[in-house]
Amino acid sequence: MNHKSHIAVMAALVTAFASVGVARAVTDEEFNALKLKVLDLESKAGVSEEATAKNNFVMAGGVDVNYQKTQGENGGFLLGSFNPIFLLRSGDKVLFEGALEFNVQNQDNGASSVETVVEFAQVSYLVNDWLTLTAGKIVLPLGSFIETTDPAWINKLPTFPLPRADQTAILPESDIGVQAHGGISLGGGSYINYGAFVVNGPGHTSSTDTNGVTTETLSFDSVENQNNSLGFGGKLGCFTPLAESSSFEIGVSGESGKWDSQGQNNWSVLVCDARLHVTPAAEIRGEYIHSSEDTATGTLTPKGWWIQGAYQLSGLDTDVALLNKLELVARYAQVDLDQGDGAIKQTALGVDYHITGTLALKGDYEINSADNPDAAKNTVNLQIAYGF
Numbered sequence: 001m002n003h004k005s006h007i008a009v010m011a012a013l014v015t016a017f018a019s020v021g022v023a024r025a026v027t028d029e030e031f032n033a034l035k036l037k038v039l040d041l042e043s044k045a046g047v048s049e050e051a052t053a054k055n056n057f058v059m060a061g062g063v064d065v066n067y068q069k070t071q072g073e074n075g076g077f078l079l080g081s082f083n084p085i086f087l088l089r090s091g092d093k094v095l096f097e098g099a100l101e102f103n104v105q106n107q108d109n110g111a112s113s114v115e116t117v118v119e120f121a122q123v124s125y126l127v128n129d130w131l132t133l134t135a136g137k138i139v140l141p142l143g144s145f146i147e148t149t150d151p152a153w154i155n156k157l158p159t160f161p162l163p164r165a166d167q168t169a170i171l172p173e174s175d176i177g178v179q180a181h182g183g184i185s186l187g188g189g190s191y192i193n194y195g196a197f198v199v200n201g202p203g204h205t206s207s208t209d210t211n212g213v214t215t216e217t218l219s220f221d222s223v224e225n226q227n228n229s230l231g232f233g234g235k236l237g238c239f240t241p242l243a244e245s246s247s248f249e250i251g252v253s254g255e256s257g258k259w260d261s262q263g264q265n266n267w268s269v270l271v272c273d274a275r276l277h278v279t280p281a282a283e284i285r286g287e288y289i290h291s292s293e294d295t296a297t298g299t300l301t302p303k304g305w306w307i308q309g310a311y312q313l314s315g316l317d318t319d320v321a322l323l324n325k326l327e328l329v330a331r332y333a334q335v336d337l338d339q340g341d342g343a344i345k346q347t348a349l350g351v352d353y354h355i356t357g358t359l360a361l362k363g364d365y366e367i368n369s370a371d372n373p374d375a376a377k378n379t380v381n382l383q384i385a386y387g388f
Contacts, residue, residue, distance in 0.1 A: 056088070056089040056090075057086075057087070057088050057089075058086075058087040058088075059084060059085070059086055059087075060084075060085045060087070060387070060388060061082075061083045061084040061085045061099070061387070061388060062081075062082075062083050062151045062152055062153050062358075062385065062386060062387040062388065063079075063080075063081070063082045063083070063152075063385075063386055063388075064079075064080035064081060064152035064153070064158075064383055064384065064385040064386070065077065065078075065079055065080065065383070065384050066078050066079075066080045066158060066381065066382065066383045067381070067382040067383075068379060068380070068381050068382075069379065069380045070377050070378075070379045071377040071378045071379065072377055073377070075380075078104070079103070079104045080103075080152060080383065080385075081101050081102065081103050081152065082101070082102040083099055083100065083101050083102075083119070083151065084099070084100055085097070085098070085099045086098045086099070092126070093125055093126050094123065094124070094125055094126075095123070095124045095126070096121075096122070096123050096124075097120065097121075097122055097124070098118070098120065098121040098122070099118075099119040099120050099121075100116060100117070100118060100119065101116070101117045101118075101119050102114055102115070102116055103115045103117070118137060119137075119139075119173075119174065120136070120137050120138060120139050120174050121136050121137045122134050122135065122136035122137060122138050122139075123135055123136055129182075130182040130183060130184050131180065131181075131182045132180070132181055132182050133178070133179070133180055134178065134179045134180075134181065135177070135178045135179075136176070137174055137175070137176050137223070138174060138175065138176075138177060138178075138179050138197065138199070139173065139174050140172060140173065140174055140175055140197065140199070140233070140255065141179075141181065141195040141197070141233075141234075141235040141253055142171055142172070142233070142235070142253045142254070142255060142269065142271050143171075143251070143253060143271040143273040143287045143289070144237075144249070144251060144273045144275065144285075144287070145160075145161070145164055145273070145287060146164070146173050146174075150173075151385075151387060152383065152385035153358050153359070153360060153385040153386055153387035154387070155385075156308070156310050156327065156329045156350070156352060156362075157308075157329055157331060157348055157350045157362065157364050157381075158350070158362050158363070158364055158381040158382070158383035159348070159364070159366070159381055161287070161304075161306035161308070161331065161333040162304055162306065162333040162334065162335040162344060162346055163287070163289045163303075163304030163305065163306060163333065163335045168304075168335050168337065168344065169220065170269070170289055170291050170302040170303070170304055170335065170337065171220070171255075171269045171271065171289060171291060172202065172220035172255075173220075175199035175200055175201070175231065176199060176200050176223055177197055177198050177199030177200060177230075177231075178197065178198055178199075179195055179196065179197035179198075180195070180196050180197075181193070181194060181195035181196070181197075181235075182194065182195075186240075188240075188241070189240070189241040190238070190239060190240040190241065191238075191239055192236070192237070192238050193235075193236075193237045193238075193239070193251075194234070194235065194236050194237070195234055195235045195253075196233075196234040197232070197233055197234065197255075198230055198231070198232055199230065199231045199233075199255075199257075200222070200223070200224060200225040200230065200231065201225070201229065201230055201231025201255075201257030201258065201259065201267075202218055202219065202220055202222070202231065202257060202259040202267050203219050203220075203221070203222025203224070203225075203226040203259060204216040204217055204218055204219050204222070204226060204259055204260055204261065205217050205219045205221075206261075216260050216261060218259050218267060218293055219259075226259075226261055227258050227259075227260065227261055227262065227263035228263050229257060229258035229263040230257060231255055231256065231257030232255065232256060232257065233253065233254055233255030233256065234253065234254070235251055235252070235253035235254075236251065236252055236253070237249065237250060237251030237252070237253075237273075238250055238251070245277070245279055245280045246276075246277050246278055246279060247276075247277045248274075248275070248276050248277075249274065249275045249276075250272075250273070250274045250275075251271075251272070251273050251274075252270070252271070252272050252273075253270075253271045253273075254268065254269055254270045254271065255268065255269055256268040256269075259293070264294075265293070265294035265295065265296075266292070266293075266294045267291070267292065267293050267294070268291065268292050269289065269290070269291040269292075270289070270290050270291075271287060271288070271289050272287065272288045273285075273286070273287040273288075274286060274287075279315055280312075280315070281311060281312040281313075281314055281315025282309075282310070282311050282312075282315060283309070283310050283311075284307070284308070284309045284310075285307070285308055286305065286306055286307035286308060287305065287306060288303075288304075288305040289303060289304050289305065290303045291303065300337075300338040300339075301338050302335070302336065302337045302338050303335070303336055303338075304333070304334055304335030304336065305333070305334055306331060306332065306333035306334070307331070307332055308329065308330070308331040308332075309329070309330050309331075310327055310328065310329045310330075311327065311328050312326075312327045313325075313326045313327065313328070325353055325354045325355070326351060326352070326353055326354075327351070327352040327354065328350075328351055329348075329349075329350040329351070329352060329364070330347075330348070330349055330350070331346075331347075331348040331350075332345075332346070332347050332348075333345070333346045333348070334346070341370065341371050341372045341375070342370065342371040342372075343370070344368065344369075344370040344372075344375050344376075345368070345369045345370065346366055346367065346368050346369075347366070347367045348364045348365070348366045348367075349364060349365050349367075350362060350363060350364030350365075351363060351364075358386060358387035358388065359384075359385070359386045359387075360384070360385050361382075361383070361384050362381075362382070362383045362384075362385065363380070363381065363382045363383070364380075364381050365378070365379075365380055365381075366378060366379045366380075366381065
């Protein structure tokens with residue numbers, strides 16, 4: 001089994017799905033089948049390693065445009081993100097994967113600016129069929145959402161679950177360091193996947209009040225080691241087919257490190273994730289996330305969870321073309337940042353229209369409840385997302 005990054009391989013196969021005009025969401029079974037077909041064609045091609053190194057470059061990615069209307073606020077369009085992904089394979093052992101994200105943002109003076117972020121940039125060496133070594137800005141294997149669902153054209157709703165949304169995230173998506181990961185076959189289509197990593201770990205931002213007192217706050221945006229400590233973590237998961245066209249996957253992952261400038265305050269996170277494919281048209285998945293953060297005044301324990309169900313109406317096996325392109329999605333999410341405001345709860349009800357396998361129109365209505373009135377406003381989201 002070839003254990004390259006799920007995101008990178010998926011991006012490399014985007015054009016293949018687009019060329020066949022799949023007018024619905026891509027299932028894991030279809031993804032794995034096409035991946036095996038590509039690998040089989042590569043092995044039969046008989047090209048030399050030198051020729052492969054010179055020619056095996058792929059640019060893929062995605063773009064999404066959104067309309068958002070929050071209760072009591074003005075609605076409007078925004079460019080969610082433009083994400084080019086670059087893949088370069090040198091022979092059969094070395095793979096480079098990099099992704100940028102461009103966002104258009106408003107400034108305080110009313111002007112706009114473009115923010116550029118390196119989402120990940122990593123070099124991998126495939127030691128053997130069950131071990132890959134990776135270095136760079138890596139996608140952290142904390143849960144399964146970011147590794148498998150981060151691109152807008154794959155995510156079944158226009159927004160992220162609350163514990164992973166930008167304003168309420170309680171764990172990082174990526175960091176700079178090294179990782180050893182891979183998978184071991186158990187036979188019968190079942191396998192164990194694992195990962196262990198060492199990274200810079202979480203950092204902090206600093207602010208000084210009028211009395212000259214400096215306060216440090218945990219931040220996941222730092223790209224440097226801000227103390228004499230590193231972050232350590234890993235993941236262990238298992239995938240198994242249950243019956244024809246159904247499967248179950250479960251995993252547990254975590255990370256721990258110091259976050260303050262003195263290297264005295266601990267931070268850690270534990271993630272449990274699961275995904276059940278009932279049929280090729282029906283999926284249930286979710287995550288539970290629990291973190292711990294030492295501060296000068298005590299220990300905070302932000303936590304959250306979410307569960308999502310999706311059903312493609314093509315599973316009804318009708319001759320109605322419109323129904324075959326529709327997918328119904330429902331998600332419940334909850335997060336408590338342990339800041340004294342209580343938990344934020346959200347119910348999202350959505351529908352997707354899959355024009356092709358990589359072009360979708362999506363919409364949802366999010367019902368929010370919280371003690372803080374600003375977090376309790378309901379929102380309508382519309383999105384067009386394209387993967388290329």
